[in-house]
Amino acid sequence: MKKYQIGEFEGxxxxxxGALIGNAYGVAIKAEIEKRLQRKVSIGTLQSALRRMExxxxxxxxLGETTKVRDGKxxxxxxxxxxxxxxxxxxxxxxxxxxxxxxxxxxxxxSC
Amino acid sequence: MLKRLGTxxxxxxxxxxxxxxxxxxxxEYYQHNLEKKGRHYANFKFFIDVLLLFRLSLLRDKxxxxxxxxxxxxxxxxxxxxxxxxxERVYALINVLGLTVGLSASALLLLYVESERSVNGFxxxxxxxxxxxxxxxxxxDIQTSESIPGPLNTTFKDDFPEVEAIASYTWTFRPLFMKxxxxxxxxxxxxxxxxxxxxxxxxxxxxxKNALTSxxxxxxxxxxxxxxxxxxxxxxxxxEVNGLGSFQxxxxxxxxxxxxxxxxxxIMPYRVWKEDNDWVNDWDxxxxxxxxxxxxxxDVDQFNAKIEGYVQEKMGEQETRTSIFVQPLKDRYLYNKYxxxxxxxxxxxxxxxxxxxxxxxxxxxxxxxxxxxxxRSTKRAKEVGIKKVVGSSRxxxxxxxxxxxxxxxxxSAILAGLIVMWVIDPINLLVGKQMxxxxxxxxxxLALLAMGLIxxxxxxxxxxxxxxxxxxxxVLKGNFRKPKGSIGLRKGLVVFQFxxxxxxxxxxxxxxxxxxxxxSKDLGFTKENMVLVPVxxxxxxxxxxxQLKSRLLANPDFTHVAFSSExxxxxxETSTAGGxxxxxxxxxxETNFNLLFTEHGFLDAYDIELLAGRSFDPALATDSMHVLxxxxxxxxxxxxxxxxxxxxxxxxxxxxIGIIKNFHFSSLHSGIEPLVISLxxxxxxxxxxxxxxxxxxxxxxxxxxxxxxxxxDYPFSYSFLSENYEAxxxxxxxIGTLGDYFSGxxxxxxxxxxxxxxxxxxxxxxxxxxxxKVLGAGVFNLMLITTQGYLLLVSIGFVVxxxxxxxxxxxxxxxxxxxxxxxxxxxLIAGLASLLITLTTISxxxxxxxxxxxxxxxxxx
Numbered sequence: 001m002k003k004y005q006i007g008e009f010e011g012x013x014x015x016x017x018g019a020l021i022g023n024a025y026g027v028a029i030k031a032e033i034e035k036r037l038q039r040k041v042s043i044g045t046l047q048s049a050l051r052r053m054e055x056x057x058x059x060x061x062x063l064g065e066t067t068k069v070r071d072g073k074x075x076x077x078x079x080x081x082x083x084x085x086x087x088x089x090x091x092x093x094x095x096x097x098x099x100x101x102x103x104x105x106x107x108x109x110x111s112c
Numbered sequence: 113m114l115k116r117l118g119t120x121x122x123x124x125x126x127x128x129x130x131x132x133x134x135x136x137x138x139x140e141y142y143q144h145n146l147e148k149k150g151r152h153y154a155n156f157k158f159f160i161d162v163l164l165l166f167r168l169s170l171l172r173d174k175x176x177x178x179x180x181x182x183x184x185x186x187x188x189x190x191x192x193x194x195x196x197x198x199x200e201r202v203y204a205l206i207n208v209l210g211l212t213v214g215l216s217a218s219a220l221l222l223l224y225v226e227s228e229r230s231v232n233g234f235x236x237x238x239x240x241x242x243x244x245x246x247x248x249x250x251x252x253d254i255q256t257s258e259s260i261p262g263p264l265n266t267t268f269k270d271d272f273p274e275v276e277a278i279a280s281y282t283w284t285f286r287p288l289f290m291k292x293x294x295x296x297x298x299x300x301x302x303x304x305x306x307x308x309x310x311x312x313x314x315x316x317x318x319x320x321k322n323a324l325t326s327x328x329x330x331x332x333x334x335x336x337x338x339x340x341x342x343x344x345x346x347x348x349x350x351x352e353v354n355g356l357g358s359f360q361x362x363x364x365x366x367x368x369x370x371x372x373x374x375x376x377x378x379i380m381p382y383r384v385w386k387e388d389n390d391w392v393n394d395w396d397x398x399x400x401x402x403x404x405x406x407x408x409x410x411d412v413d414q415f416n417a418k419i420e421g422y423v424q425e426k427m428g429e430q431e432t433r434t435s436i437f438v439q440p441l442k443d444r445y446l447y448n449k450y451x452x453x454x455x456x457x458x459x460x461x462x463x464x465x466x467x468x469x470x471x472x473x474x475x476x477x478x479x480x481x482x483x484x485x486x487x488r489s490t491k492r493a494k495e496v497g498i499k500k501v502v503g504s505s506r507x508x509x510x511x512x513x514x515x516x517x518x519x520x521x522x523x524s525a526i527l528a529g530l531i532v533m534w535v536i537d538p539i540n541l542l543v544g545k546q547m548x549x550x551x552x553x554x555x556x557x558l559a560l561l562a563m564g565l566i567x568x569x570x571x572x573x574x575x576x577x578x579x580x581x582x583x584x585x586x587v588l589k590g591n592f593r594k595p596k597g598s599i600g601l602r603k604g605l606v607v608f609q610f611x612x613x614x615x616x617x618x619x620x621x622x623x624x625x626x627x628x629x630x631x632s633k634d635l636g637f638t639k640e641n642m643v644l645v646p647v648x649x650x651x652x653x654x655x656x657x658x659q660l661k662s663r664l665l666a667n668p669d670f671t672h673v674a675f676s677s678e679x680x681x682x683x684x685e686t687s688t689a690g691g692x693x694x695x696x697x698x699x700x701x702e703t704n705f706n707l708l709f710t711e712h713g714f715l716d717a718y719d720i721e722l723l724a725g726r727s728f729d730p731a732l733a734t735d736s737m738h739v740l741x742x743x744x745x746x747x748x749x750x751x752x753x754x755x756x757x758x759x760x761x762x763x764x765x766x767x768x769i770g771i772i773k774n775f776h777f778s779s780l781h782s783g784i785e786p787l788v789i790s791l792x793x794x795x796x797x798x799x800x801x802x803x804x805x806x807x808x809x810x811x812x813x814x815x816x817x818x819x820x821x822x823x824x825d826y827p828f829s830y831s832f833l834s835e836n837y838e839a840x841x842x843x844x845x846x847i848g849t850l851g852d853y854f855s856g857x858x859x860x861x862x863x864x865x866x867x868x869x870x871x872x873x874x875x876x877x878x879x880x881x882x883x884x885k886v887l888g889a890g891v892f893n894l895m896l897i898t899t900q901g902y903l904l905l906v907s908i909g910f911v912v913x914x915x916x917x918x919x920x921x922x923x924x925x926x927x928x929x930x931x932x933x934x935x936x937x938x939x940l941i942a943g944l945a946s947l948l949i950t951l952t953t954i955s956x957x958x959x960x961x962x963x964x965x966x967x968x969x970x971x972x973x
Contacts, residue, residue, distance in 0.1 A: 026137030027144075043141065044164030047134055051169045063133065073136030 004087040006058070012037065013049050014058060014088055017078045025064070025075040026050075050078060058084030114155040115142065118162040126165065127172050134165065185508070186515075193516040196492075203488065204520065206868045207481050210861045211524035211567065214477030216531040217857045218470035219560055220539060223532075223547045225466050228459065231371040231445040235312045237405060240276070242412075242438035243373075244268075244402040247453045249433040250689065251702045256450035258401045260436055261423060262392030265304055265382075265402060271422070274415055278404040279307035280382055281374070288354040288649065288826055289340055289378075296339040297827055298332070300378035302385035310405045311374065317347040318363030324381045330359035331379045333367045354649065354825065356384075370546055373444045374403070395427050404438060412440065433702060462843065469854055472612050474563075476858055478571035479605045480865030481517065485575035486602060487872050489582075496579055497587035509580035517572025518565060525564025529557055543846050574601075603905055606869070609862040610909030610946065611916075616855035617942040618917035622934055623848045626925065629932045630841055636775025637680045637718040641805035642833035643815065644679050647796050649823045654793050657711075660822050664801065669811045672717035672802035677709035677795040680718050681836055682777040682787075692788050694759045696751055703748060706777065706787045709795035715740075715772065717802050725755050725770030728791045736791045737766030743774045745786035761790055779840040780930040800833075859946075863953045866902065870954035874898060874961045882966035894962035899954055906950045910943050 006014065016032050017024040026047060033041050053059045064075040080088070122138075123131060138161060145154035197204040235241050246260045265280040281303035289296045303311075308320035308331075316334060323331065330351065337346045346361045353359055359380070368375055382400075391397045406415065416437040423434045439447070449458035496509060529551045536549045551557045650656050661673045677686070692705045712730045715722060723743065728735045739761050746754040746768075756767050774784045803811040816828045838845065874881075881894055889897075918934060925931040 026134065027140045030137075030141070042164045043134070043137060043161045044167055047130070047137075047165060048167035048169045051130065055169065070136040070139045073132050073139060075136055076130075076133035 004090040006053075006087055006091050007049075009045065010049050010053055010058075011088070011091055013046060014053060014080065014084060017050075017059060018080050018085075018088070021079075022077070024078045029078070053084070054078075057081060058087055114159045118159040122162045122165065125172060126170055130170055134170070138162070189512045189515050190519075192495075192512070193519055196516065197520075200488065200491075202871070203484050203868055206864050207484060207520050208524050208527070210477040210480045210864045211521055211564075212527040212531065213857055214473045214861055215521075215525055215528035215560070215563060215567065216535075217854060218474045219528060219532050219549070219563070220535070221466045221470040221473075221854070223536075223549060223556075224543065224545065225463050225470070227371065227545050227547050228446065228463055232373055232441050233371065234369050235441065237310075237312075238442050239440075240405050240408055240410075241310055241441040242404050242406055243441050243444050244278070244404055244436055244438050245450075246398060247435050247437070247450075248398075249453075249702070250704050251700065254450075254453040255704070256453065257398075259398040260400065260402055261395045261398055261426075261434065262386075262400050263395055263426070264436070265400070267426070268402075268404065272415075272419065274406050274410045276405045276407055277306040277309050278402055279310050280304045280400040280402045281307060281379075282382070282385060282400055284376065286646070286648070287356060289336070290352040290354065290825070291340045291349070294340050295825060295827065296336065297829070298336045298339075298377040300376045300380065301374075302382045303376075303379045304382035306405075307379065307382075307403075310403050313365035313368065316364045316366060317345060318361075320363070323363065324379065326360075326362070327381050327384045328357075328359055329362035329381060331363040331365060332361060333365055333377045335367050336377045337361075337364050353380075356380075371445075373441070374401075395423060396430070396432070398434070403441065406438070412438065459843070462847065466850075469616075469858075473854065473858055473861070474567055476609050476612060476861050476865075478567055479609055480861060480868065481520070481571035482574050483602050483605055483865055484868045484872070485513075485517070485572075486578055487869060489575065489579050492579060493582055493587045496582045497584050500582075500584045501588070506580045510576045513576035513579050514569065514572045517575070518568035521564045521568030521571065522561065525561050525567075526551075528564070529560050532560075542849060544842075602869075606866065606902075606905045607909045607912070609865065610906045610950075611913040613855070613859045613862045614910045614913040614942055614946050615917040615920075616851070616858050617945060618913065618938060619921055620848075620851045620855045621938045621942060622917075622921040622925070622932075623844070623851050625932050625938065626928070627841070627844060627848050629930075630780055630844075631838075633776070633780065633930065635680075636773055637720050638802075639680070639833050639837050641803050642679070642718070643801040643803060643812070643830050644833055644836070645799040645801065645815070645819065645828075645830045647675065647799055649826045651799065651823055656822055657793075657796070657799075660799075660818065663818055664815070667811075667814055669804050669807065669814065670801060671804060672713060672800070674713040674717040674800045675711040675793065675796040675798065676714050676800060677707075677792075677797050679798055679800060679833055679836070680720075680775060680777055681833070681840065682706055682708060688762070691762045692759065693761075694749055694751070694757060696749070701748075703786060705745065706785050708777075708787060708789045709792040710789055711791065711793050711796060714789075714800070717800050718775075720775055721773040723771045723773050725768070727770055734766075735769070737764050738769040738791070739766060740770045740772055740789040741768055742772050742784070742787040744784050745788060746771050748786050761788060764790075776930075780928050783929040859949065863949060866950065867953050867956075870898075870902065870957045873901075874957035878961065878964070878969045881961050881964070882969035885962075885966045886970070891959075891962045895955070895958045898958040898961060899951065902950060902954050903947060906946055907943075910946060914939055914943075 012033060013029060016029050016036075020028055020032055026043065029050075030041050030043065030046050033039075033046075050059060050061075054061060058081060059078050060081050061076050061078045064077050066072050066074055118138075119135065122135065126134065138158060141161070142154050142158050145157050149157075232238070243258065244260050244264065246257055248255050248257070262280070265278060268278045269275045281301045284299045284301055286297050286299050289298055303324060305324045308323045313320075318331070323329075330353070332340070332346065340346070340351060341349065346364055349361050350358050351361060367377075386392055389399075392399055419437065420435050423436055424432050446460040446463060447455055447458050449456050499509060529549075532549050533551060536547060539545075540547055549556055647657075651660065657675055661675075664670045664673045686707045687704045688707060689702050689704050710728070712728055714720075715727045725740075727740065728738075739759060741749075741754065749757065751757055754768050755771060756769070758765065758767055772789075776784060777787065778785065801815065812830065815830065819826075819828050877898065881898070884894060884897070918939075921934060925934070
């Protein structure tokens, strides 16, 4: 289903936003992904992915309160929308289903 | 700093809705980095992240998105451009090929020019650094040289407040350095105390402080240190210099750059040399060279006027024909030719020539572009018409066509950069330079891209104006005719292209003919199979030389062995004006006699013809008083019978025992000067060995073995006289080789353009040819019709080029006293060649059109 199409990194970001419920803003998401996946994420990659998914309707966002920490600049908190959750479910479901179809022998053979 | 810049850039492109929170994120991350990794990293990271944030989804509305007219417009322009390139790929290819070849050729030429211009550029106080030079007046001639009167070194600074420092130095010499069991022969000079204050060297060990004051101290280059000490430090170590004693190393400097007119691997204290050469204290003798540092802001012309009579002043009563002047060291390399005491150019002429060729090459490539674009403009007339109808302004159309040409030339510039990177090393080998080029060098690659951009704008300008100028009505009604003016201009440009190509063909042929002439010219001696070995070490002993000679002659491969002060190519300044005299010599005769000192057998070894008298005879000890002279000297002596005439030479009175035929001991640039040959074994510097040439390798190996035996300390070195002879014409040879390549390139680019034009016109005239064929025209007739226009243009180009090329090449040949006549044959060959290659290029389309079945071209419509 095309409307649920999510890229690998997008999926990761979407999941992280879900996991960080209530505290999902740029730097936190970046740190979380870097911690879990042990890979570098540039701010550019992350931000553009977030805006893209917001455009597709998977995410919604709102600006937080002004704090002293960031020179008074507000944070933008992201949340998964219902549509986003559906897309995430769809993608997560698709994988185990596909995984089940793979004959065990092939895997063994491959891993040798 | 970087952070502030990054913020500003970010605010510039980012959508205003996103700015606040992303900047906040960036800030937070910046703080994090600041604590963890330091300020530099954090700043750098911030900036990089800003650049990485340049994403379509984050851009401002007017930068991105469907609402933006700019975006849409460029999108369309690019799309159209690539479609046009693809549809007309042959023409796009011709353009790219021409521009790429042209750009890479000119880039190489400009790199060469740049490296020539940068010679001596490494000096720190270049603007204040000068070479001291000398004019010497002889009867009917002024000669300019670097060798100056020795006492200048001590008086110059005191007598002129403008002089901050002056340093004398000598010509190069090659002693043997010994350290433990390391042996190394290095080339260096003696130089006086202030030398390092004027000449910039970077010390690795030691310093310029108090340099060259102690008579037992020595300064060596980095590579000399490596040869003597390996990886070790050398400061305060002692080395043995063969024949001069031991010296302490007081400094090691980085090797003198290749682009220096004064080169050396070591510097020894001048005062030591001066003690052994007291002639240098005499104002009447010249020998050492000198560089000087003048105060900032000194006017050179005024200063030169001031010092013109200086030597005369110092000489007092005694009349002198010597005057000194200074030349900025930065000009020394390029402006090196003085005639009659006036600066007449030198290498700078070639620099101008190469720059001109570089410009011409690019121009020819851009002419191709203009010609093809205007010729094919009819094909795009409808597009222009429609665009205008739907409201496109002229400026936008102009922009569209300019963009197309800039895309092509930009692409070509990048390709050219790759080509230059690829060929730079072979070219370096060819011209003996160390040029570097890489697309990663920002200055050079930016220059290349800028060249591409400018080229694109220049070549795109005219076609864009023509195309965007089309009248909507006439274009769309269908009775559109090509604008008349552009056809005339196109023809003019083709003529111009072929004018330059033919001129270059002629020039190349002249250079080649002159080089052939130089190589085949009867010099008056045999230059082939002559091996030269420096006389040094043990060979300075006359008895050793005699033994060596008999050992060598025992091998049948060696036909002659002779010792002399120089080979037959005399390049030293050993000469005398007053030292050679005879009873009738007039006082006013101030001619310089060149000197050659030989031992027995020299004339035989070189096959030099004896016109009268005899050569030196080993059986006659008195021959050391006598001299041999050449025809030129005999003529100058102006006596009834010069043979057996009594002459005085450097304190020895004897007779002229033989007159030899004139031989060319200097390059063919100058005439044959008077020569005096004297028998003085003590002056021997060169071992001249004539070999049979049958088995060169064995002969050289044998020579090496014998020399190792006689002179074990010195590494064996030798050269062939024929190579040294060619080296005299180094710049001409480079011109010859470069000329071959670059005229080839120019012709190639011109032909590319012609090929494109021919294919286009064949396409346009396909109906005409069909009808002619139906009406009975033969293949030959049709070919004539399609080709004659071009042949005419090429002929006109030739007619314009011939006199221009003749004029310039005659000027070039004037530098030689012995040169060829240009002759008619060169013009015939060049004319025929350009006609022939033109014909070959366009005949493909002509034949194709002539043989095509008229049914195919006529059945439609």
